[in-house]
Amino acid sequence: MLTSLDLLVIAFMAITALSLLAALLMFLIRNKTVRRVSLYIVSALALYLAAMGFYIALYGFVGQALIALLAGAAAIGAVVLDIIGAKKGLDRLSLASRICAAAALVIGFINAIS
């Protein structure tokens, strides 16, 4: 029978693995559909981690709460940039959105862990 620690560790490992895989696919794969789906997964995870970090830091750690907010905003910004880039056909915006999403994920992850 799985204890709460087991569930915690499994959940943590799954989120970490999924984040890394999605982030790598976002940069290594040329297929636009796969890239887009990976970006949305990374942004969703970054947003989740930012929310978790904000909730944890809410009572007492203002700096961390602000960082969490920043990470969340970056995740949303990444999705917006990607949509605009796709509509206007600008590859640079697409690259910027991917970098933004990856940064949001890393910042949110480190913020939540610490």
Add this chain to the structure above:
Amino acid sequence: MTDSRKSKLSFEILGDLAVSLAAAVCLFCLLVFLALHIADSFVYSQNIEMTDIDLDYMTSRIFSLGAIISVLVFVMLFLFLLGQRLSYIPKIAKGIEALHSGEEHTVPVEGNDELGDLARSINYLSETQKRVRAEEAALQSEKEELIRSLSHDIRTPLTSIMSYSELLTSGDLPEAERRNYLELIRKKSLQIKELTDILLDGGARKLERFDDARLLFCQLVDEFESSLEDDFSIEAKVTLSPFAGNFDVRELQRVFDNLSSNIRKYADRQSSVAISLSLAEGKLTLSQENRIRADIEKSESYGIGLKSIKRIAGLYGGSACVEEEHGIFRITVVFTDFS
């Protein structure tokens, strides 16, 4: 422009394998390190007392779970990267299929490995096939044009032979006139023979050197005049100084025959026909002008004679310009390359 940095497909796949392996190893280390840290924090915060056996068990489970997840990530990442490389193959196969069926198709060139080289080769073959087809079509069209043009040009002397034969069989003619017509029939027969020789030789030219080509052109103008003088009033003006040149007599005869044939078919018999020849600045210019009959019906062969004249003028580096204005037909043929 070619990129000298060629890569091998096998090395690229090995590279993908290395990236996937590195990512999996990093992930394993990260997962194990952080999971142990989280487990320690959890145990400490919950005031849970753990024996050494419990700790070892927890550590081994974290290691196992970390390994399983890392292996899964490695497999998925490597499959994605390999699939990306191999997805190029159907694009190449489509190009080969198009090449086989003769359709125009360009394979997008991706990368600088064997597959990229294959795509480039297929595109090159496709371009070559397209060019060869175009050349074949052009040759076929040229052949058909030659046959059409020669057939049209053969008709003119044949018509003359028929006319002269009818005259010979019609009634009593003076002996001198009879001999004259027979001589004309003989000349026109020789002309037909030469034209059929051109047809059989595939249009090969027979250029001859003339030290004084003025005499040749004067003779051609005289023959032109005599072929038409019964039905038309001819005004010939030849202002040529002696000059040397290389000419194919058959080609020049065809030019004059086509001019006379068009005059017979389309010129107004009530007006005079003008023909002039001049030489200036190395350019030999032949001009012919006549009034067009009001009641002409353009037949299927309309334009073939003029096309033949233009083609022959082109062989001498020149051109033929045709103008039809206010009922007047004017053609100017220029020969420039005959030395």
